[in-house]
Amino acid sequence: xxxxxxxxxxxxxxxxxxxxxxxxxxxxxxxxxxxxxxxxxxxxxxxxxxxxxxxxxxxxxxxxxxxxxxxxxxxxxxxxxxxxxxxxxxxxxxxxxxxxxxxxxxxxxxxxxxxxxxxxxxxxxxxxxxxxxxxxxxxxxxxxxxxxxxxxxxxxxxxxxxxxxxxxxxxxxxxxxxxxxxxxxxxxxxxxxxxxxxxxxxxxxxxxxxxxxxxxxxxxxxxxxxxxxxxxxxxxxxxxxxxxxxxxxxxxxxxxxxxxxxxxxxxxxxxxxxxxxxxxxxxxxxxxxxxxxxxxxxxxxxxxxxxxxxxxxxxxxxxx
Ligand code: FDA
Numbered sequence: 225x226x227x228x229x230x231x232x233x234x235x236x237x238x239x240x241x242x243x244x245x246x247x248x249x250x251x252x253x254x255x256x257x258x259x260x261x262x263x264x265x266x267x268x269x270x271x272x273x274x275x276x277x278x279x280x281x282x283x284x285x286x287x288x289x290x291x292x293x294x295x296x297x298x299x300x301x302x303x304x305x306x307x308x309x310x311x312x313x314x315x316x317x318x319x320x321x322x323x324x325x326x327x328x329x330x331x332x333x334x335x336x337x338x339x340x341x342x343x344x345x346x347x348x349x350x351x352x353x354x355x356x357x358x359x360x361x362x363x364x365x366x367x368x369x370x371x372x373x374x375x376x377x378x379x380x381x382x383x384x385x386x387x388x389x390x391x392x393x394x395x396x397x398x399x400x401x402x403x404x405x406x407x408x409x410x411x412x413x414x415x416x417x418x419x420x421x422x423x424x425x426x427x428x429x430x431x432x433x434x435x436x437x438x439x440x441x442x443x444x445x446x447x448x449x450x451x452x453x454x455x456x457x458x459x460x461x462x463x464x465x466x467x468x469x470x471x472x473x474x475x476x477x478x479x480x481x482x483x484x485x486x487x488x489x490x491x492x493x494x495x496x497x498x499x500x501x502x503x504x505x506x507x508x509x510x511x512x513x514x515x516x517x518x519x520x521x522x523x524x525x526x527x528x529x530x531x532x533x534x535x536x537x538x539x540x541x542x543x544x
Pocket of ligand 1: 311325337363364365366391393417418419421461462463464487489491492493509510524525527528529530531
């Protein structure tokens with residue numbers, strides 16, 4: 225109960241334009257930014273990705289900015305994603321770019337957002353060429369209001385031959401059915417618990433229910449149909465117990481290391497990421513970059529109340 229209220233409060237703070245403008249202008253808050261953000265621009269972010277790769281950790285680059293509502297900012301977001309795709313290819317890294325539909329125009333005009341997604345997907349495809357690696361546009365999943373439209377966007381671009389991947393959220397009751405469809409397609413899916421709160425009619429709301437849903441989905445993602453269709457499972461969680469469950473199921477079902485992957489957020493439990501890499505697992509970090517760091521970093525605090533101290537340290541100097 226406390227955890228849900230805390231998370232809801234942090235989501236509200238993340239969406240407050242006043243706080244965002246104020247905090248992003250405060251140098252004092254940069255400790256919070258440094259913890260979760262891989263650089264202020266494309267060059268810094270690719271450098272961070274290169275340093276991670278030297279430690280056998282891959283990255284998915286994400287230009288910060290969500291619920292973008294002006295055409296100029298939409299274009300800035302799209303261009304940053306295209307630029308980072310080219311720079312990742314030049315650096316010999318996976319061309320792996322994460323995208324929120326609402327940051328590339330979908331919040332203004334869904335059709336225009338879809339065109340922009342296709343522009344980014346084309347840039348990823350041509351930058352990657354035939355180089356080995358895991359290259360794709362990973363669609364993040366935002367709140368429930370855009371869930372169906374995001375799934376359709378993924379399927380439409382995938383049908384056109386673009387290298388697409390999709391995030392699904394274990395907290396939603398409908399996800400098991402959506403995952404069955406993605407498994408049958410042989411798609412590439414990143415499974416997360418879900419960073420949004422929703423009512424019991426559409427979502428599991430208790431932690432143990434969400435974890436049980438995540439486990440059922442792991443079983444589906446590592447099942448016989450998934451193997452037969454060439455489905456690529458991605459387990460995005462910092463939860464030790466779920467990571468251990470996925471590893472055990474993968475071994476038991478004969479999935480070789482590297483035929484599935486783990487993903488975590490840059491800055492969250494780096495020790496765990498290092499241990500997974502050392503154990504031979506394929507591990508990727510979601511690596512955000514850019515100046516618009518406040519909403520993103522505050523949502524991360526919402527996921528882990530123990531990080532409240534980090535938030536307090538950032539807020540106090542700003543308020544004084
Ligand atoms: P849980 O919250 O139970 O945490 C497990 C353990 O990890 C706890 O000990 C916790 O304290 C610690 N932990 C969790 N978050 C931490 C943090 N930020 N810093 C330090 N420790 C932390 N959501 C969504 O709705 N749509 C999306 O597209 C995405 N995309 C996405 C990509 C990737 C790569 C990841 C890892 C996560 C997402 N998420 C997301 C967020 C996801 O839904 C979820 O909110 C967080 O991952 C937290 O849930 P965990 O699975 O880590 O478990």
